[in-house]
Amino acid sequence: MSASRFDPKPGEPYARCSEDGCGFVADTKEQMSEHSSSTMKPTGQTSGVTASGHSYRVENPSREDAIWREVMREADDALESAVQEFVDSVYRLHSREGVSLDELTVAVKSVAPSSEWSEAWAEYIADEDEDDDDEDETDTGDGLGPQLHQDTALFGTEAVSA
Numbered sequence: 081m082s083a084s085r086f087d088p089k090p091g092e093p094y095a096r097c098s099e100d101g102c103g104f105v106a107d108t109k110e111q112m113s114e115h116s117s118s119t120m121k122p123t124g125q126t127s128g129v130t131a132s133g134h135s136y137r138v139e140n141p142s143r144e145d146a147i148w149r150e151v152m153r154e155a156d157d158a159l160e161s162a163v164q165e166f167v168d169s170v171y172r173l174h175s176r177e178g179v180s181l182d183e184l185t186v187a188v189k190s191v192a193p194s195s196e197w198s199e200a201w202a203e204y205i206a207d208e209d210e211d212d213d214d215e216d217e218t219d220t221g222d223g224l225g226p227q228l229h230q231d232t233a234l235f236g237t238e239a240v241s242a
């Protein structure tokens with residue numbers, strides 16, 4: 081197998097700590113993870129994230145991470161198109177067949193495979209309310225896939241959840 085864009089650049093560090101004044105540079109993922117957990121401090125929260133270490137930015141991802149990121153991008157794109165197609169089709173039940181938006185919203189909430197779908201629907205009808213027939217094709221739906229991004233490994237921090 082020849083070198084590809086997924087391979088890490090040889091001789092370059094894996095990640096840098098992004099904590100002000102820290103300056104820690106890690107050659108490997110393990111070193112970064114160790115630094116992050118050794119700097120773990122309580123966040124003061126009693127639920128959710130209760131402690132977190134220094135956060136960092138991955139500058140030279142491992143092959144595994146780079147492939148993961150690319151596949152994640154494909155998944156995001158596919159999901160975004162699917163969600164868009166879904167809300168367009170559902171909206172047609174309102175615009176062409178007169179089903180009320182409230183009725184559709186109830187159904188969307190119970191059918192949607194994840195919150196992204198119903199959030200996209202809510203955004204869509206909010207936009208339609210504002211300016212009725214403005215087809216905004218460039219709006220690719222910010223905020224789609226927040227859950228997918230949580231563990232992106234390119235911006236990381238060790239965290240402990242309650």
Ligand SMILES: [Zn+2]
Binds near residue numbers: 099102104115134
């Ligand atoms: Zn640090």
